[in-house]
Amino acid sequence: MINQLVLVREWHPLVLILIGLIVGLVVYVIYRLGNPSFKETRYKREPFLSGNVSPGESKALHIGGSNLYWGFTRALKKYFKPLVGAHTGIVNDYIYWFIITIAIVMVVLYFV
Amino acid sequence: MNIESILEGWLLNVVFIFLISFIGIFLGLLYKGFDRKISAMMQSRIGPPIIQPFRDVRKLLTKETIVPENAIEWIFNGAPIIALIAPLVALMYLPIGPFSPLLEGYGDLILVLYLLAIPAIAMAVGGFSSSSPYATVGAQREVVLMMSYELPLAISAITVAWKMNEIVGPETNPFSLQVISSNPIWGHVGLIGGLGIALIVFTLFAVLPGELSKEPFGQAKAKTEIADGVFVEYTGRNLGLFYIANTVQMIVLASLIITLFFPYQLSNLLERWIILQGPILPIVEMGVWALLVDVVFYLFKLLLIIYFGVSLVRVAFARFQIDKASYFYWVPISIIGLLGLLFVVVGATV
Numbered sequence: 001m002i003n004q005l006v007l008v009r010e011w012h013p014l015v016l017i018l019i020g021l022i023v024g025l026v027v028y029v030i031y032r033l034g035n036p037s038f039k040e041t042r043y044k045r046e047p048f049l050s051g052n053v054s055p056g057e058s059k060a061l062h063i064g065g066s067n068l069y070w071g072f073t074r075a076l077k078k079y080f081k082p083l084v085g086a087h088t089g090i091v092n093d094y095i096y097w098f099i100i101t102i103a104i105v106m107v108v109l110y111f112v
Numbered sequence: 113m114n115i116e117s118i119l120e121g122w123l124l125n126v127v128f129i130f131l132i133s134f135i136g137i138f139l140g141l142l143y144k145g146f147d148r149k150i151s152a153m154m155q156s157r158i159g160p161p162i163i164q165p166f167r168d169v170r171k172l173l174t175k176e177t178i179v180p181e182n183a184i185e186w187i188f189n190g191a192p193i194i195a196l197i198a199p200l201v202a203l204m205y206l207p208i209g210p211f212s213p214l215l216e217g218y219g220d221l222i223l224v225l226y227l228l229a230i231p232a233i234a235m236a237v238g239g240f241s242s243s244s245p246y247a248t249v250g251a252q253r254e255v256v257l258m259m260s261y262e263l264p265l266a267i268s269a270i271t272v273a274w275k276m277n278e279i280v281g282p283e284t285n286p287f288s289l290q291v292i293s294s295n296p297i298w299g300h301v302g303l304i305g306g307l308g309i310a311l312i313v314f315t316l317f318a319v320l321p322g323e324l325s326k327e328p329f330g331q332a333k334a335k336t337e338i339a340d341g342v343f344v345e346y347t348g349r350n351l352g353l354f355y356i357a358n359t360v361q362m363i364v365l366a367s368l369i370i371t372l373f374f375p376y377q378l379s380n381l382l383e384r385w386i387i388l389q390g391p392i393l394p395i396v397e398m399g400v401w402a403l404l405v406d407v408v409f410y411l412f413k414l415l416l417i418i419y420f421g422v423s424l425v426r427v428a429f430a431r432f433q434i435d436k437a438s439y440f441y442w443v444p445i446s447i448i449g450l451l452g453l454l455f456v457v458v459g460a461t462v
Binding site: 012019022028034047067068071 | 130134174178180181182193196197201215218219220223240243244246247253255259344345349356433434435438442443
């Protein structure tokens with residue numbers, strides 16, 4: 001019985017999209033349940049920053065790639081530190097890595 | 113099949129979608145009330161009444177919606193809607209108590225896990241789009257946390273699917289929730305495998321507060337530290353939708369754990385008991401009673417999972433630093449999950 005059902009009803013992305021749209025309608029209904037007395041409910045104001053001046057659109061708000069994963073990289077720093085150290089930026093070092101890796105691969109291939 | 117019958121079927125399905133959505137939201141808010149009450153009692157407080165979350169939502173829906181300057185408005189307003197749609201859609205793929213899922217077979221465990229990741233992404237995107245430094249920090253933390261708990265979550269899913277593949281054979285989709293719930297995993301693993309599954313259950317319970325951004329993994333909205341983080345700029349209806357989304361997500365996760373590991377029903381025992389009683393109880397009404405008992409049993413299982421997975425944990429532990437939280441998921445919990453997988457594999461071969 002299980003096999004039959006699984007064969008009949010397969011993973012279907014269209015179903016997912018349709019259900020998403022219908023559920024979106026449900027969410028919209030909930031959204032509209034709010035107080036209708038506010039005609040124009042949106043107004044702009046500065047973001048909360050504990051009384052400090054907001055940096056606005058400046059780059060102070062920009063989180064770069066190296067900062068985005070802070071916490072993750074710090075948690076696994078024992079793994080990342082040697083990797084970062086290996087990236088010296090000197091072409092000779094990269095060539096050494098290349099030669100060492102080729103040597104290891106060839107040794108492994110020889111024995112296999 | 114003519115068009116009328118298809119339309120009729122669809123209309124019925126749309127009614128069911130509305131019904132399941134509202135049941136999911138109702139249960140979510142109700143269990144949020146239980147969670148808050150239980151947590152308060154554990155801290156020797158009286159706590160809010162059980163219906164407080166309903167009042168919170170009603171109030172939030174009546175408040176003004178404010179969009180901060182420099183915010184990307186359409187993303188800022190769209191994020192809470194997406195955050196609520198995803199867990200509600202996931203609910204359609206999960207069995208609710210004795211009832212089969214509405215979209216049985218149209219999606220599987222992998223789909224539900226991806227749908228569960230969407231609210232976290234919506235939170236992060238909403239935080240980044242709000243132009244607030246606090247929200248930006250919160251969103252960054254949410255991204256890191258999500259990257260961290262996905263690995264143990266994936267290990268849990270793979271372990272269950274691997275075992276299911278062995279039980280039902282390669283022709284059936286082992287990720288199918290219907291297959292998993294109709295073959296309770298505990299009956300098919302030995303002692304070693306059982307230990308492995310217990311470790312996997314522990315892993316999933318550890319992921320639960322992370323998915324829900326509850327303490328000790330509430331770094332993204334640390335109130336005392338970054339003033340509610342990702343939600344600092346959210347008000348009114350938008351915050352209300354995020355609030356509801358979080359509660360529905362709690363129900364979806366608890367239902368997922370029930371489906372994966374505790375899909376048992378009490379009605380079978382009840383049937384046997386009624387047969388033993390002989391003519392004292394009428395057999396005709398057994399179907400309704402069995403259904404009722406299974407629904408009550410499902411609600412009880414939900415309560416137990418939310419108590420042990422959310423309430424107890426968030427009262428017992430203080431918030432981790434984000435790097436400690438990331439380490440927690442990547443190293444100890446992943447190792448426990450992998451050990452669970454190993455035990456299940458070893459248990460199957462021995």
